[in-house]
Amino acid sequence: MESWVISFLSTSLVALIPYILSLHKEIARLKTIISGHQGNLEFALQQKTLELEAIHLSKKLELEATISGLQEKVNLAGAEQERLKAALAELVKANGELVEQVNEQTVRHEFVEEAGVLFRKSSDEHTECVYCPKCHVALHGSGELSCSICSFVAPFPKGDIDRLVRHLVTSGKISRTKEQLANLPKPPDYTIASIQRPSRLNLDAFLR
Numbered sequence: 603m604e605s606w607v608i609s610f611l612s613t614s615l616v617a618l619i620p621y622i623l624s625l626h627k628e629i630a631r632l633k634t635i636i637s638g639h640q641g642n643l644e645f646a647l648q649q650k651t652l653e654l655e656a657i658h659l660s661k662k663l664e665l666e667a668t669i670s671g672l673q674e675k676v677n678l679a680g681a682e683q684e685r686l687k688a689a690l691a692e693l694v695k696a697n698g699e700l701v702e703q704v705n706e707q708t709v710r711h712e713f714v715e716e717a718g719v720l721f722r723k724s725s726d727e728h729t730e731c732v733y734c735p736k737c738h739v740a741l742h743g744s745g746e747l748s749c750s751i752c753s754f755v756a757p758f759p760k761g762d763i764d765r766l767v768r769h770l771v772t773s774g775k776i777s778r779t780k781e782q783l784a785n786l787p788k789p790p791d792y793t794i795a796s797i798q799r800p801s802r803l804n805l806d807a808f809l810r
């Protein structure tokens with residue numbers, strides 16, 4: 603290599619040294635800045651994380667309190683529902699008993715039980731019928747009279763109704779208008795006997 607070239611390069615390198623040194627310094631300064639910023643960011647991130655954890659914890663406690671409050675309300679509502687159910691059952695029972703009492707009184711008021719069946723104390727009908735002592739509905743049948751609800755069978759045939767009605771009118775247990783009585787057959791000659799509830803009524807014995 604030519605000596606002038608070496609001399610030129612040496613001069614140039616020497617001239618560059620301060621510049622290179624200043625570059626090193628600048629890099630070191632920037633590194634310090636970056637490291638500082640990094641530290642700040644890490645700290646901020648830590649702070650933010652702690653803050654969020656605190657919020658999360660407080661929200662969690664708040665939710666737990668709400669859930670516990672709701673659970674308590676649900677329990678109270680359940681207890682109240684049970685209490686109301688019991689009260690309702692009592693009312694239904696009492697109502698059933700009252701309905702039964704009213705029915706019983708209505709039956710006693712409207713009917714008289716004779717010869718094992720019910721007769722209306724007074725009637726608007728032109729033809730006579732008798733009623734089931736249990737269900738209080740009219741007994742039907744061409745010969746044998748029976749209840750359509752409980753299958754009860756009257757202890758006498760349909761043909762005996764009129765004679766029984768006349769007997770009960772005569773003994774003052776039921777009342778009928780003159781027109782209603784005119785529809786009934788003439789009474790046989792009988793004396794009034796005490797009325798029983800035979801399983802199979804002997805009408806002649808009953809009317810004797």
Ligand SMILES: [Zn+2]
Binds near residue numbers: 735750752753
């Ligand atoms: Zn019946």
